Amino acid sequence: SAVISQKPSRDICQRGTSLTIQCQVDSQVTMMFWYRQQPGQSLTLIATANQGSEATYESGFVIDKFPISRPNLTFSTLTVSNMSPEDSSIYLCSVEVTSNTEAFFGQGTRLTVV
Amino acid sequence: QKEVEQNSGPLSVPEGAIASLNCTYSDRGSQSFFWYRQYSGKSPELIMSIYSNGDKEDGRFTAQLNKASQYVSLLIRDSQPSDSATYLCAVNSEGGGNKLTFGTGTQLKVEL
Numbered sequence: 001s002a003v004i005s006q007k008p009s010r011d012i013c014q015r016g017t018s019l020t021i022q023c024q025v026d027s028q029v030t031m032m033f034w035y036r037q038q039p040g041q042s043l044t045l046i047a048t049a050n051q052g053s054e055a056t057y058e059s060g061f062v063i064d065k066f067p068i069s070r071p072n073l074t075f076s077t078l079t080v081s082n083m084s085p086e087d088s089s090i091y092l093c094s095v096e097v098t099s100n101t102e103a104f105f106g107q108g109t110r111l112t113v114v
Numbered sequence: 115q116k117e118v119e120q121n122s123g124p125l126s127v128p129e130g131a132i133a134s135l136n137c138t139y140s141d142r143g144s145q146s147f148f149w150y151r152q153y154s155g156k157s158p159e160l161i162m163s164i165y166s167n168g169d170k171e172d173g174r175f176t177a178q179l180n181k182a183s184q185y186v187s188l189l190i191r192d193s194q195p196s197d198s199a200t201y202l203c204a205v206n207s208e209g210g211g212n213k214l215t216f217g218t219g220t221q222l223k224v225e226l
Contacts (some may be wrong), residue, residue, distance in 0.1 A: 042216045042218045043216045049211065092157055092158075094214075098173070101146075103148070105157040108157040
């Protein structure tokens, strides 16, 4: 497994602003992902964070709204840009130590946009 | 579209009973199957993985996989109140780009 530190754990933000969420892993991992979990719902994959290249986004998610960085094999950031109340959700970082193996999750970031 | 289906519940079982959680998936190319437990307000925690047909046991948990029927289940023996949580089924398939697709989760309540 891997120890994943995600921060902030929660935040309340004004609409129109941006928030950057950080995900730090204690060891090098092959895959890093960002998920969103809206209230009472399951997890939806936002994108796969690719080391040294642009992230791969899922249908319905775009880079301008959710820019992602992954400068190395242990760290990634997700920015939620120009926030609206509809962006209020839990955002989760997930890693696979090697491809196609178990995925582990960070503690999540509970975002409230007012 | 790759789909993973679960009964949302809640599934209520008495303490000490066996809880049976079920999941079906649509992609026959699916290779890896996972069960996560999520307590309210917490992130998902991996409890079982299974990759081949049959049963896999780990303590009080048993995962069962039937690829022909596209069905995976989780049995929890001697259920405890601390098992009360939402259980998420997740499936990884090559056709899905090696990404996990999650079901909507089954809420389990273990009653005293």
